[in-house]
Amino acid sequence: MTDQAYNFAYLDEQTKRMIRRALLKALAVPGYQVPFASREMPMPYGWGTGGVQVTAACLTPEDVLKVIDQGADDTTNAVSIRKFFQRTAGVAVTEATGEATIIQTRHRIPEQPLKAGQILVYQVPIPEPLRFLEPRETETRKMHELEEYGLMHVKLYEDIARHGQIATSYAYPVKVEGRYVMDPSPIPKFDNPKLSVNPAIQLFGAGREQRIYALPPFCNVVSLDFDDHPFRATKAAHDCDLCGAKDSYLDEVITDDAGGRMYVCSDTDFCAGRQAAGHAGRLAAGGKA
Amino acid sequence: MSIVQRMAPDTPLLQVDGLTKRYGARIGCADVSFDLWPGEVLGIVGESGSGKSTLLSCLAGHQPTDAGRIRFDGRDVLAMSETERRRLARTDWAYVHQNPRDGLRMGVSAGGNVGERLMAVGARNYGDIRGKALDWLGRVEIAADRIDDRPRAFSGGMQQRLQIARNLVTGPRLVFMDEPTGGLDVSVQARLLDLLRGLVRDLGLSVIIVTHDLAVVRLLADRLMVMKSGRVVEQGLTDQVLDDPQHAYTQLLVSSVLQV
Numbered sequence: 001m002t003d004q005a006y007n008f009a010y011l012d013e014q015t016k017r018m019i020r021r022a023l024l025k026a027l028a029v030p031g032y033q034v035p036f037a038s039r040e041m042p043m044p045y046g047w048g049t050g051g052v053q054v055t056a057a058c059l060t061p062e063d064v065l066k067v068i069d070q071g072a073d074d075t076t077n078a079v080s081i082r083k084f085f086q087r088t089a090g091v092a093v094t095e096a097t098g099e100a101t102i103i104q105t106r107h108r109i110p111e112q113p114l115k116a117g118q119i120l121v122y123q124v125p126i127p128e129p130l131r132f133l134e135p136r137e138t139e140t141r142k143m144h145e146l147e148e149y150g151l152m153h154v155k156l157y158e159d160i161a162r163h164g165q166i167a168t169s170y171a172y173p174v175k176v177e178g179r180y181v182m183d184p185s186p187i188p189k190f191d192n193p194k195l196s197v198n199p200a201i202q203l204f205g206a207g208r209e210q211r212i213y214a215l216p217p218f219c220n221v222v223s224l225d226f227d228d229h230p231f232r233a234t235k236a237a238h239d240c241d242l243c244g245a246k247d248s249y250l251d252e253v254i255t256d257d258a259g260g261r262m263y264v265c266s267d268t269d270f271c272a273g274r275q276a277a278g279h280a281g282r283l284a285a286g287g288k289a
Numbered sequence: 290m291s292i293v294q295r296m297a298p299d300t301p302l303l304q305v306d307g308l309t310k311r312y313g314a315r316i317g318c319a320d321v322s323f324d325l326w327p328g329e330v331l332g333i334v335g336e337s338g339s340g341k342s343t344l345l346s347c348l349a350g351h352q353p354t355d356a357g358r359i360r361f362d363g364r365d366v367l368a369m370s371e372t373e374r375r376r377l378a379r380t381d382w383a384y385v386h387q388n389p390r391d392g393l394r395m396g397v398s399a400g401g402n403v404g405e406r407l408m409a410v411g412a413r414n415y416g417d418i419r420g421k422a423l424d425w426l427g428r429v430e431i432a433a434d435r436i437d438d439r440p441r442a443f444s445g446g447m448q449q450r451l452q453i454a455r456n457l458v459t460g461p462r463l464v465f466m467d468e469p470t471g472g473l474d475v476s477v478q479a480r481l482l483d484l485l486r487g488l489v490r491d492l493g494l495s496v497i498i499v500t501h502d503l504a505v506v507r508l509l510a511d512r513l514m515v516m517k518s519g520r521v522v523e524q525g526l527t528d529q530v531l532d533d534p535q536h537a538y539t540q541l542l543v544s545s546v547l548q549v
Contacts, residue, residue: 079547146372150409154401160415226415
């Protein structure tokens with residue numbers, strides 16, 4: 001039930017209007033960071049205040065909401081944000097990727113391909129891809145304005161010089177539609193290819209940094225790399241121990257203090273769906289063992 | 290003589306006309322005019338506060354000017370869009386700061402520092418970038434095995450040489466130098482000057498060098514401009530100005546140098 005002390009989806013209508021204006025601008029200029037007047041939310045910064053505001057501005061009473069945290073539907077961040085919108089908006093919620101119309105995510109893109117009409121909302125801690133290379137905001141804005149992105153490659157150069165390969169494994173910088181370099185939020189680089197030519201709308205909200213940016217459907221996103229060190233989407237070289245999936249992103253779980261570990265899909269909905277369909281991995285109950 | 294000089298070009302590389310910069314009511318530099326020809330080294334000397342650093346940063350586009358014209362290679366620099374000016378600044382121009390910390394990225398390895406300008410103009414092949422970086426480290430006498438060290442681990446002289454390599458890697462035609470030997474001890478200074486003189490001659494660079502050290506301009510500069518209170522009081526060939534100073538201030542400057 002909706003708590004009548006709040007407006008629908010917590011934020012007042014004027015605030016939602018302001019955020020929608022920023023969203024429209026962000027969609028019109030893919031990859032460009034649009035400033036917006038981020039509000040204080042009833043949760044700490046770092047818990048997805050940016051994503052929550054974007055979700056609140058997009059929600060309608062007919063929407064079906066899914067919230068994931070590192071791929072999982074049942075971790076603290078996901079549970080608390082889902083409850084927040086159940087209480088303040090009274091919308092239907094789901095764990096099934098295919099049934100959701102809005103998916104708020106922290107650090108993952110669902111394994112199941114998204115379809116037209118869905119909105120994926122990312123929580124972003126630091127929207128500026130150049131931040132750790134150039135601390136001055138005035139300067140990074142100028143660099144975006146003038147398309148001076150050589151510095152981004154300096155970071156990749158340093159990776160190869162130090163580790164023999166591009167060691168950046170999450171928040172891997174991308175170039176959007178041949179123009180803006182964008183931080184895709186801390187998703188693993190395994191997910192980077194899914195950013196490109198995706199039929200869903202992808203929205204990014206950074207609450208503390210007060211920035212919104214977006215990828216409209218079917219827009220081109222290229223991961224930066226060198227000719228002789230091309231981008232590779234990497235994952236742990238294992239299969240899921242529960243559902244046996246070979247091509248999903250895996251979490252490594254330590255199971256005892258004697259070196260025992262298991263690998264499981266980080267996308268819990270994907271994994272559960274496969275198990276329900278009869279797939280079984282190495283450690284699945286009643287599986288091949 | 291460099292190749293460029295022998296070709297005897299008929300237009301100056303840089304033409305400066307009536308350049309003026311004011312800080313409120315005070316004068317930074319006033320009515321400075323000169324031509325710089327390809328392959329020529331111009332020294333600018335003067336005491337602290339004489340406007341020589343102001344002049345250099347105006348020329349390099351680091352701060353806006355109030356009046357005057359700057360033409361580089363026939364193009365009006367002040368009328369350029371910022372995109373063009375910044376592209377010029379990372380291809381045809383180079384700027385060597387007095388303090389290497391201002392010109393280097395201290396958190397990035399030596400190779401990354403040298404490679405940055407290459408990547409900024411579109412180099413996307415790691416092997417090529419690294420090869421060029423190694424080549425340039427060699428040219429400025431930095432051992433190849435230091436390529437992955439951060440500049441923090443380098444001595445002051447090495448940092449300055451690294452800054453020079455980083456600036457020259459894209460083959461600029463015009464180099465601005467602001468007291469490149471400041472803060473270095475004399476033996477390191479001597480080696481750096483030697484290196485600079487070799488590079489300038491081999492690459493046919495045009496250089497504008499600001500310094501208060503007359504020995505530096507004696508060694509490097511073809512021509513000399515003496516500044517006082519924001520104005521040029523005397524200019525001419527280096528030896529001529531230093532051996533036969535005409536203006537009272539230049540006489541004072543030259544006679545103030547300690548003879549060892």
